[in-house]
Amino acid sequence: MSTVRVRFAPSPTGYLHVGGARTALFNWLYARHHKGVFVLRIEDTDLARSTDEATQVILDALEFLGLDWDEGPKRGGEYGPYYQSQRLDLYREYANKLMELDRAYECYCTPEELDHRRQEQIKAGKATRYDQRCAQLTAAEKAAYRAEGRIPAIRFRALETGETLVRDIIRGDVVFENTQIDDFVIYKSDGMPTYNFAVVVDDALMKITHVIRGEDHLSNTPKQIQIYEALGFPLPEFAHIPMILGPDKSLLSKRHGATSVMQFHDEGYLPEAMVNYLSLLGWGYDDSQTMFSKEDLVKKFSLERVSKNPAVFDLQKLEWMNGVYIRELSLEDFYEVALPFWQKAGFLPEKVSPEQQDYALRILKELQSRLKLVEDVIDLAYYFFKDDYVYNKEIVQKILGKPQTEAILQYVYEAISAVPVLDEEHVKPLFKAGLEKYGVKMGDLIQPIRVALTGTNISPGIYEVLELLGRDRVLARIERTLEMLREGELV
RNA sequence: GCCCCCAUCGUCUAGGGGCCUAGGACAUCGCCCUCUCACGGCGAAGACACCGGUUCAAAUCCGGUUGGGGGUACCA
Numbered sequence: 254m255s256t257v258r259v260r261f262a263p264s265p266t267g268y269l270h271v272g273g274a275r276t277a278l279f280n281w282l283y284a285r286h287h288k289g290v291f292v293l294r295i296e297d298t299d300l301a302r303s304t305d306e307a308t309q310v311i312l313d314a315l316e317f318l319g320l321d322w323d324e325g326p327k328r329g330g331e332y333g334p335y336y337q338s339q340r341l342d343l344y345r346e347y348a349n350k351l352m353e354l355d356r357a358y359e360c361y362c363t364p365e366e367l368d369h370r371r372q373e374q375i376k377a378g379k380a381t382r383y384d385q386r387c388a389q390l391t392a393a394e395k396a397a398y399r400a401e402g403r404i405p406a407i408r409f410r411a412l413e414t415g416e417t418l419v420r421d422i423i424r425g426d427v428v429f430e431n432t433q434i435d436d437f438v439i440y441k442s443d444g445m446p447t448y449n450f451a452v453v454v455d456d457a458l459m460k461i462t463h464v465i466r467g468e469d470h471l472s473n474t475p476k477q478i479q480i481y482e483a484l485g486f487p488l489p490e491f492a493h494i495p496m497i498l499g500p501d502k503s504l505l506s507k508r509h510g511a512t513s514v515m516q517f518h519d520e521g522y523l524p525e526a527m528v529n530y531l532s533l534l535g536w537g538y539d540d541s542q543t544m545f546s547k548e549d550l551v552k553k554f555s556l557e558r559v560s561k562n563p564a565v566f567d568l569q570k571l572e573w574m575n576g577v578y579i580r581e582l583s584l585e586d587f588y589e590v591a592l593p594f595w596q597k598a599g600f601l602p603e604k605v606s607p608e609q610q611d612y613a614l615r616i617l618k619e620l621q622s623r624l625k626l627v628e629d630v631i632d633l634a635y636y637f638f639k640d641d642y643v644y645n646k647e648i649v650q651k652i653l654g655k656p657q658t659e660a661i662l663q664y665v666y667e668a669i670s671a672v673p674v675l676d677e678e679h680v681k682p683l684f685k686a687g688l689e690k691y692g693v694k695m696g697d698l699i700q701p702i703r704v705a706l707t708g709t710n711i712s713p714g715i716y717e718v719l720e721l722l723g724r725d726r727v728l729a730r731i732e733r734t735l736e737m738l739r740e741g742e743l744v
Numbered sequence: 745g746c747c748c749c750c751a752u753c754g755u756c757u758a759g760g761g762g763c764c765u766a767g768g769a770c771a772u773c774g775c776c777c778u779c780u781c782a783c784g785g786c787g788a789a790g791a792c793a794c795c796g797g798u799u800c801a802a803a804u805c806c807g808g809u810u811g812g813g814g815g816u817a818c819c820a
Contacts, residue, residue, distance in 0.1 A: 368817090495750080563812080564757090569770060712780070
């Protein structure tokens with residue numbers, strides 16, 4: 254059995270979206286599972302839309318996900334180059350070969366003419382097909398067209414009878430009538446090959462054994478198979494994986510929200526969560542496991558278990574899963590991913606002192622079970638770093654609006670001033686004493702303190718908050734709150 | 745229009761003729777824990793699109809209907 258060789262072949266026309274990432278992941282998993290080779294090829298034949306920046310962004314996204322490629326950009330390999338724009342003479346060579354075999358011909362029709370005829374066909378209620386008017390041009394006719402200044406495209410002479418069989422690992426045998434396939438363009442007049450042609454030349458030359466790609470390519474596969482056969486290339490195995498849809502069941506796109514892998518990165522999604530979640534889109538293992546480490550996926554992944562139906566992208570589940578992975582992080586690792594967010598927010602400087610790091614670690618410990626996205630560390634920790642937090646109006650009304658609030662806060666102020674050590678062991682008895690004095694429950698005492706200290710009713714346990722803030726800040730904040738209450742600024 | 749693919753809880757899925765009064769996860773709801781919010785624990789509700797076959801027996805096999813998706817470019 255020869256080694257498995259798979260590839261991911263994005264076109265650098267934007268960012269890497271989750272659909273592409275999932276395709277890359279499945280290819281990578283298949284390669285790693287079979288100890289094969291994962292090739293990365295950049296399909297940049299669309300001159301108008303491809304950019305170098307976009308290529309870099311895709312590379313960054315793959316690196317973020319930890320999908321390392323064995324051959325491709327920055328890595329090389331014996332089947333390069335790995336940019337289609339650098340393989341032009343190869344396509345030329347095989348296009349010429351097809352013409353020699355009379356399986357391809359020059360077409361002098363312009364895109365405008367073609368489009369016009371297509372519109373006519375639609376109007377007449379007929380199938381939109383190329384009318385093959387350039388299929389048998391004589392040398393004189395070609396010369397005449399050239400004299401007009403026309404530059405030809407090259408069309409593949411598709412089979413006119415019979416049928417083409419696509420053997421798909423996921424979908425089984427799919428049969429296409431050859432009458433459905435018309436003479437399609439393989440070489441554009443701008444000197445670039447089209448996708449359906451370049452993909453065959455590249456996959457064949459790069460010795461790809463398994464073509465794993467989105468289901469949107471299934472309908473084009475018979476065209477490609479005809480080229481493989483015309484050129485005498487051996488066929489690879491095909492596996493068309495289901496599409497990823499938005500909540501409204503239409504193809505997932507920007508209008509459904511974030512779809513860019515790097516955007517997820519920027520919001521604080523962990524690569525472990527992305528990979529795990531993406532793996533579940535169109536694939537499942539058994540009736541109980543949903544959490545998979547990358548190693549586990551490599552071990553358990555198989556194309557046979559890939560589902561046939563499209564999957565709706567569920568952001569809530571991704572968020573939940575990200576929270577799970579955040580909670581699994583060691584405090585040190587959590588610090589590493591959280592730090593940039595705090596620095597960006599101005600909570601911590603570029604150069605963090607040991608004291609600041611210690612403080613950060615202590616905060617993180619309290620926050621870890623409370624966030625879904627790393628990005629949340631900014632909002633959730635605001636009052637640990639800044640004094641200018643705004644009091645949430647509604648919550649202030651609800652909690653500080655109660656009759657005894659002022660007296661209770663005053664009591665707490667004095668208690669905390671006097672307590673020898675500001676920790677639960679020493680503070681709790683004082684709070685308990687306060688309960689009897691004012692005839693209230695613990696919540697009635699703690700909630701006003703929480704609001705005073707944080708501006709909200711959401712925070713870690715009050716004793717932890719007290720300790721983290723320290724006596725000075727606690728007293729100052731309670732005093733400020735009391736003042737605002739008296740001034741009527743809060744309620 | 746024509747061609748192709750698909751169809752289990754709201755969502756992702758397990759299920760490949762009897763183990764299914766259909767299992768798990770997210771979301772939802774309730775209870776517990778509790779100083780709030782989370783986390784955690786327990787529980788509830790919730791699906792085999794429809795119609796015909798085949799079979800002693802169908803979510804599982806076949807056909808049709810309906811619905812969704814994709815393709816049909818000198819985009820990839």
